[in-house]
Amino acid sequence: MSLQPISRRHRLQTDIRTRFRFKRSLSKSDLFWAYIMVAPNLLGLLIFYIWPIFQNFYFSFTTWGDFGKSAWSGLDNYKNLFSDPEVLHATQNTFAYAVMTIPVSMAISLVVAAFLNQKIRGIGLYRALYFLPMVTIPAAVAMMWRWLFNGDYGLLNYLLSLVSLGPVRWLSDDTALYAVVLVGIWSSIGFNMIILLAGLQTIPTVYYEAASLDGAGATQRFFRITMPLLSPTVFFLTIVSLINGLQVFDQIFLMIKPKSTAIENTQSLVYLFYKTAFIDGDKGYGAAIVTLLFVIILAITMVQLWFQKKWVHYD
Amino acid sequence: MISQSQRNPSATAPFTRLKVRPASLAIHLFLIIGALTMVGPFIWMILTSFKSFTEATHVPPVFLPAVPEWSNYSEVFSSLPFFNFYVNTIVMALGRVVGVLFFCSMMAYALARIEFPGRNLIFLLVLSVFMVPGQVLLIPQYLLMSQLGWLNSLQALIAPGLFSAFGTFQLRQYFLSLPKELEEAARLDGANHFQIYWRIMLPLVKSGLLALAILKILWSWNELLWPLIVNNSPDKLTLSAGLAFLQDEFTTNYPQMMAGATLAILPMIVMFAVLQRYFIEGIAISGSKGG
Known part of the structure; x- marks a missing residue:
């Protein structure tokens, strides 16, 4: 037609x-x-x-007893929620995960995207390889990484031993969260890179040419042209990454054994919600936990929308 | 960061060309190291899946198995209902795709092309679903499945995923982009809206339907929490949830675990290799890794 x-x-x-x-x-x-x-x-x-x-x-305003019977209990769940050290700890873990994962992943992705934007050979292949974790079942990702992290036979500890470091007990109490963060970064680079690359490709080349003629160096061009023009993309990514990051569950559930002591230092709000509502069967309290998560995500998104005027440039 | 000479190779003098080569070499070096970091865990997983237990746990590590142990793969099928995992996952993914393609495209067409009373309200409802993290819905969705007696069934895997706010929103954009003149002729011939949608509009948004279908298959394939909650009998699990069990069952049988993981991700990787462009575009448009 x-x-x-x-x-x-x-x-x-x-x-x-x-x-x-x-x-x-x-x-x-x-x-x-x-x-x-x-x-x-x-x-x-x-x-x-x-x-x-x-x-x-x-x-979230009810209490669940045996046999799935529930009764109205007013604000009880919320009162418990705010005095529950486990909820506080899970909230801290959730934020720690998001705060460590997102900036590192975005920084690496930005460098990769900038390199791929240079019209170099093999861009399609690189893009596909970096994207691979995105099309992989989370349980498989967890299994391959647990195997790499394995204290006795893991490849990572072997590589460390070559430079006479380690062995590191990757999934033990103190380091488990960092291990989960590492996997989180590894898994999200492909997605962030694709979005940033799309953003970079919308910046007209003439801007760089004009700046070069005026004698602007690479650093100046990056901060004066790339960053401002890329800011809407970065803003979008920050919103999406925070929404996704605060809902982290899969890798924690799959990599940390529920009975290990490391779970206290890694369990996120969604993990705590799953455990409370579906393992312990306390659906009222679980509903309150997930409502808290909803409010947190909503508040953070609102704050970001509010602050975008300060740093996001739209033409 | 981006040097002018690289962007404009026709204008490069020999002098600048000398400058370009080491730079692009460094870039390739960086990208290759990065790519190895991304692919390395996959390669190690596949190598391990062919090793014997002694090889896999040997210190220092043995990189290539002496003889590929295919039995690791067959044991995955004999010790777990792995075949059921496959069937369940495929049924779940395809069931959802059919539902979403049909229901969402119909609603999207009506929202985009018919100005009926209540249209804005319905669109607002669709948008409001976006605002809510999926976990908020899990307890009520689970209870509904339980009331219907659908726990541990294929219906439970499919049901909520038959409908989608995201799919409606995405397809609405496609329908909005089609020119009005297209339906005029059909209207004059006395076609009703369903006929226009089915015969004229739907074929024109094929690429949108394909992108949505691919995303839906990928998300269903990888979804963990929902199958984990509604189904717990082993023969009703999906690959994603089944692997989680495999991990618990064979705590130390590493080669077999790796074989199971390899088998589970293979179909998506093959599909990705064939339809790469649609995967990447779809995910970029949706701005989401799941849901």
Whole structure:
């Protein structure tokens, strides 16, 4: 189907025509089909996604006993929540994970993206290889890394021993969180790199050429051109990474054994929620924990939207 | 950071060309080291999956197995319902894809092309689902499955994933980009909106449907928490949740664990290799790693 450019006058005419006819022709049949076509997904969203938001909020004010019976308990869960050292610790772990993972991953990704933006050979291959962890089942990622981290037979400790370091007990109490962070960085580089590369490619080359002619060095060009023009991309990535990072669960669940003492220093809010609601069966308290997470994510996103004026440049 | 001569090779004098080569060599060196870091764990996993237990736990490590131990792979199937994991995962992914492609595209069409009363409200509802972290919904979704008697079933794996706010939003963008004139002729011929959607519009948003389908398959394949919660009998698990069990079951049988992990990720890696562009575009557009 070829779409010829339409003259302005012609377009104006069709606009008027369609608008005029539109009012007249929103017939019963149109309405009927509109609602029929919307209905299945709307029903599904209401049942599985929208009503549950309210249900979860309601559950957070209830206490669950044996046999799945629940009773209204007012603000009890929230009172417990704010005096529960485990919740506090899990919140700290969650933030520690996000704060350590996101900047490091973004910095590495930015360098990789900048290099790939130079029209070098093999860009497609590099892009695919860096992206590989993104298409890998989290459990497989956890298994391969646990194997690398293995205290006795792990490849990492062997490599360290070559430079007479270690052995490191990677997944023990003090270091487990860093090990999880390392895997988090490794897994997210591909995604961040793709987004940053897309952002870099929108910056017109003329800017750099003009700056070079004016005698701007590489550093100056980076801070005066690249950073400001890339700031909307970085902003978008920060929002998405924080939302994802604060929901960290898979790698902690898969890499740290639930009975090991390292779990205290690594369990995130989602992990604590899973354990409380689905292992211990305390769905009321679990609902309160996940509501706390929701509020935290919402607040942080709001703050970022508020602060974006200070550093994000839109043309 | 980006030197002018590299961006404009036609203008390079011999002098600058000399300067370029070491720079791009350094870049390649950096990128290759990075790529090895990304691929290394995969290679080590595959190598281990072919080793005997003694080779795998040998210190210092043995890099290549003397004889590839294919039995590690067959043992994965004999000691776990691994075949069921595959079937369950594929059924879950395809079931969701069919649902999402059909339900989301219908709603997306109506939201984009028919100005019916309540349209904005419905769109607002769709957007509000975006704002909520998925874990908030898990307890009510689980209880619903339990009330329906669907725990430990394939329906439970598929059900909530049949519908999607993200898919609706994404396809709506595609439908919005189509020109109005397209439906005019069909309207004059007396076609109703469903016919226009089915016969004219849907074929035009094929690339959007493909991107959505790929994302949905990937997310279903990798999803951990939902299958873990609703299904706990081993023959009803997906690969993602099943591997977690494999890890507990064979705490020290490293070669077999690696064989299981390799088998589980292979289909997605092959699909990624073939449809790389769509994977990367889809994920870049969605701005999300899952959900």
